[in-house]
Amino acid sequence: MEARSNTAVGVTLTINGVERNASIEPCVTLLDLLREEFHLTGTKKGCDHGQCGACTVLVNGTRINSCLVLAVSRNGSEITTIEGIGTPDELHPLQEAFVRHDALQCGYCTPGQICSAIGLISEGRAKTRDEIREAMSGNLCRCGAYIGIVDAIEEVMAAPKRKTVP
Amino acid sequence: MRRFEYLRVASINQAIERLSDEPGAKLLAGGTNLVDLMKYDVATPTTIIDINDLPLREISETSDGGLRIGALATNSDVAFHPVVENRYPLLASAILAGASAQLRNVATVAGNLLQRTRCSYFYDVMTPCNKRTPGTGCPARNGLNRNHAILGASQDCVATHPSDMCVALAAIGTMIIVQGPNGARSISLADFHRLPGDTPEQDTTLQNNEIILGIELTPAPEFQRYSYLKIRDRLSYAFALVSAAALLTIDDGVISTAHVALGGVAHKPWRDTAAEVVLVGRPASRGNFDQFASMLLLRSDALSENGFKIELARRTVVRALEQAASRTPQSQSDKHIH
Ligand SMILES: Cc1cc2nc3c(=O)[nH]c(=O)nc-3n(C[C@H](O)[C@H](O)[C@H](O)COP(=O)(O)OP(=O)(O)OC[C@H]3O[C@@H](n4cnc5c(N)ncnc54)[C@H](O)[C@@H]3O)c2cc1C
Ligand code: SF4
Ligand code: FES
Ligand code: FES
Numbered sequence: 001m002e003a004r005s006n007t008a009v010g011v012t013l014t015i016n017g018v019e020r021n022a023s024i025e026p027c028v029t030l031l032d033l034l035r036e037e038f039h040l041t042g043t044k045k046g047c048d049h050g051q052c053g054a055c056t057v058l059v060n061g062t063r064i065n066s067c068l069v070l071a072v073s074r075n076g077s078e079i080t081t082i083e084g085i086g087t088p089d090e091l092h093p094l095q096e097a098f099v100r101h102d103a104l105q106c107g108y109c110t111p112g113q114i115c116s117a118i119g120l121i122s123e124g125r126a127k128t129r130d131e132i133r134e135a136m137s138g139n140l141c142r143c144g145a146y147i148g149i150v151d152a153i154e155e156v157m158a159a160p161k162r163k164t165v166p
Numbered sequence: 167m168r169r170f171e172y173l174r175v176a177s178i179n180q181a182i183e184r185l186s187d188e189p190g191a192k193l194l195a196g197g198t199n200l201v202d203l204m205k206y207d208v209a210t211p212t213t214i215i216d217i218n219d220l221p222l223r224e225i226s227e228t229s230d231g232g233l234r235i236g237a238l239a240t241n242s243d244v245a246f247h248p249v250v251e252n253r254y255p256l257l258a259s260a261i262l263a264g265a266s267a268q269l270r271n272v273a274t275v276a277g278n279l280l281q282r283t284r285c286s287y288f289y290d291v292m293t294p295c296n297k298r299t300p301g302t303g304c305p306a307r308n309g310l311n312r313n314h315a316i317l318g319a320s321q322d323c324v325a326t327h328p329s330d331m332c333v334a335l336a337a338i339g340t341m342i343i344v345q346g347p348n349g350a351r352s353i354s355l356a357d358f359h360r361l362p363g364d365t366p367e368q369d370t371t372l373q374n375n376e377i378i379l380g381i382e383l384t385p386a387p388e389f390q391r392y393s394y395l396k397i398r399d400r401l402s403y404a405f406a407l408v409s410a411a412a413l414l415t416i417d418d419g420v421i422s423t424a425h426v427a428l429g430g431v432a433h434k435p436w437r438d439t440a441a442e443v444v445l446v447g448r449p450a451s452r453g454n455f456d457q458f459a460s461m462l463l464l465r466s467d468a469l470s471e472n473g474f475k476i477e478l479a480r481r482t483v484v485r486a487l488e489q490a491a492s493r494t495p496q497s498q499s500d501k502h503i504h
Contacts, residue, residue, distance in 0.1 A: 009172060026172035026214065029201070049202055051403075056268055065268045068198045072172055073216050116268065123267070125246070126499075134499040137402035138266020 011075045015040065016084025022071075030074060031055045031066035034081060042082035042111045046140070053139035056112040056119070057081050063119025065138075082111035085118065093159065094118065097152035105143035113139050117153045129154060167204045171213040178345060178377060181215050185375040186347055193217050193377060195238060196272040198265075199281040207291050208282075208298060222276075222379060225249070231385035234343075237276035237378045241331065242267070244275060254383060255495070256392040256411055260334035262498040263396040266403050276378040279332060279342065279358070282369065283325035283433075284405055286310060296322045297366040304366075312471040313407065316479065317432040317463070323366030324469060326430055327359055328405045333429035334394060336437045337411040339384035346376035355381075359434030366433075391416060393489035395496045395503070396429070397482055402501075406430035408479045410486035414450065421445050421454075426462070426487065431479055438462050450491040452484065459483040 008023040015038065022037050031048075034040045034057070046054030048067045055067040058080040086092030094114050097103070104110045116139045120126055126135040132150050141149065173191075175181045184191050190212035194200060203209035222236040225247050233249055244250055245261040265273065282288065287295045287305050294302035306314055306324050314324040332355070340355040358370050372378070396409040409429035415422045424445040428436040441461040448454045459480045466476045485503060489495055494504055 025169070027167045027169060027204075048205065050198055050269055053266065053268060062271050063268050064272050065198075065266075068201045068269075069272065070172075070194070070197060070201060070214070070216075073174075073194060073197065073218060119271075120267065128499070130497075130499040130501075134402055135267050138268045140403075 009072050011071055013071075013074065013076070014078045016080060024071060026070060026072045028071050029067055030057070030059075030069045030071045030079070033071040034066065034079070040081050040083050043115075044108055044111055046109070046112075051140075052109075052112075053116060054109050054112040056115045056139065058115055058119055061119075061122060063116050080115070080118075082114060085114060092118075093156050094152065097155050098149070101148040101152040101155070103145050103148035103152045104141075105145055109139060109141045109143075109145075113141065113149055117149075117156075120153065121157060132157075168207065168210045170211050172216065173213055174216040174219060176219055178220055178379070181217055181220070181377050182345065182347055182375055184213065184215055185377070188213055189374060191215055195274040195277040196240070197277075198269050198273045199277055203282065203289075206289050208289060217377070228382060228385075233383045234380055235275055235383070236380045238274050239380075241265070241270035241273045241275070241278060244331075245270065253386050254334075254338060256337060256390070256394055256413055257331070257334040257383070259392070259394040259495060259498055260330045260396075260409075260411060263394055263406075263409070264330035275331075275381060278329055279378065279381075280370065280372070281329055284328045285314065285325040288325065297325060297362075300365075300367045306469075308470060310471065311469040313405070313430075314469055314472055315432050316466040316468060316472060316475050317428075317436050318361045319433065319467065319469075320362045320364065320366070322364050323362035323433070325362065325366065325433060327369075327432070327434050328430075329435070330394070330396060330406065330409060330429060332359070333409055333411045333427045333435045335381065335383070336427035336435035337413050337425040338386060339425070341382045342372075343379045343382060344372060344376045345379055346373055350379065352382075355435070356437065362433045369433075387415075390414070391490040391493055393486045393495040394498075395482055395486040395489065397478060408475055408482045410479075410482045412483070412486040412490040414487065414490045416450050416491060419449055421448055421450050424458075424487075426458070426483060428462070428479060428483065431466075431475065436462075450487075452488060455484045455487040455491075456480075458487070 044054040046052035050065045050068045057066045086095045126132045192211035194214045194216045222238040224236045245258045287293045341352040391414040396406045398404040411427045413425040424442045
């Protein structure tokens with residue numbers, strides 16, 4: 001990558017296990033790169049200001065808001081988006097649990113909720129229901145599916161580990 | 167967002183040189199405040215100096231029993247560090263009371279210190295604002311000021327500093343280590359953030375061409391009595407209306423040290439060491455806490471919409487001190503206030 005530029009800069013990211021390159025302006029956020037350049041539109045733009053969590057993805061395994069991150073500053077990182085989590089035939093345990101617990105209505109917040117919940121589980125900090133609620137408070141759901149969301153996460157946390165968790 | 171040049175620096179000196187050469191350049195740490203302000207055109211840097219490759223993430227104990235925390239350590243790294251959890255639980259608690267898990271995973275110590283006010287006029291470039299554009303006026307003074315300052319405000323600006331982390335740092339006692347073209351210096355947290363006066367555009371005493379290297383916490387004994395109590399409009403993911411950080415040492419029911427800082431009430435974390443002295447040597451009782459809180463707020467001033475914050479602050483201080491005294495610090499996940 002060129003060190004200094006106000007025009008296009010090259011970035012290389014490993015997205016859902018696949019290495020991808022793009023030439024972008026430094027002002028492009030990770031969220032816009034994913035959606036506009038790579039057409040990975042599973043990651044949603046809710047507020048674009050860090051206030052809703054719809055854009056949550058995992059960067060090197062850590063959950064973050066992709067709307068407040070300049071893509072160039074994460075050059076070389078591994079990104080996991082909802083497209084890299086489960087398949088229609090073999091859902092991720094959290095996706096199964098979300099279905100089972102009615103943890104969504106319109107579904108707009110769901111990709112962010114699932115990525116956030118995967119981050120929460122790998123952080124290993126939240127244990128109680130209160131702690132899960134607090135640790136998920138960065139993901140708003142305008143449909144108010146919160147009870148189902150926490151139920152789903154609690155269930156997956158209690159279940160014996162399966163190997164599909166990325 | 168305005169266009170800018172992107173420069174990823176490999177050394178601290180390179181960052182300082184560029185800051186010195188180009189007044190419009192800005193450092194990028196986590197970006198959770200700067201990128202947000204750039205989206206609103208409130209920040210319009212000509213160059214973004216990305217410092218994320220600099221070796222400033224380390225957290226290590228100092229020889230005198232304090233703790234040194236690198237400028238780029240994330241808020242999550244700090245809150246979950248074993249030494250912080252054991253010896254500075256007040257700091258861990260305050261950090262976990264702020265923002266969201268996703269934001270804390272990215273936000274850094276230096277970025278948190280330098281985050282700008284959340285005054286809605288400051289964010290709206292269509293309105294005047296002395297802090298954003300000096301000399302244009304302060305619409306908040308007689309406008310929407312429910313979240314604004316009750317202590318230390320000026321004619322020119324009534325904004326508050328929004329950080330939770332900094333309130334705990336103020337109570338603990340913290341030095342900010344910075345480096346500029348002429349070498350390194352330390353600034354105590356009390357002198358780092360400023361009151362607005364007639365230059366509200368300056369949030370801190372950091373110079374334009376200085377970079378924060380890290381912070382150093384005053385040595386702290388294990389298992390202190392502490393509490394961080396944050397009052398806000400919703401239970402999570404909201405800035406403080408008022409918050410209080412309390413640290414107490416009590417021997418045989420008598421207070422030997424009391425450190426109390428307030429957040430959400432002023433242009434900087436608010437601490438009054440002269441008032442704290444009054445608590446020393448007295449029993450840890452509600453009456454004494456009440457008296458102390460009244461002293462702390464003696465010079466408070468209400469704006470048109472925020473008068474409720476004075477009584478709220480008084481009660482928050484008393485409750486935080488009671489929680490500290492009884493070793494029942496406020497939980498940041500169970501939001502009931504006991
Ligand atoms: C929706 C939302 C809710 C939030 N809620 C809270 C809350 O409840 N409580 C709270 O305390 N905070 C809250 N925050 C603010 C958050 O804590 C800050 O955005 C964060 O701490 C900034 O850190 P950063 O590393 O991302 O800073 P950046 O955005 O990278 O930088 C901020 C400023 O610091 C400067 N800077 C960074 N590093 C250095 C350095 N080493 N030396 C000199 N200058 C430097 C930058 O140039 C910039 O001016 C919230 C933010 C959002 C978006
Ligand atoms: S309070 Fe300060 S930041 Fe808000 S409008 Fe007035 S000058 Fe601007
Ligand atoms: S779109 Fe990123 S937090 Fe809302
Ligand atoms: S399911 Fe509609 S916003 Fe959450």
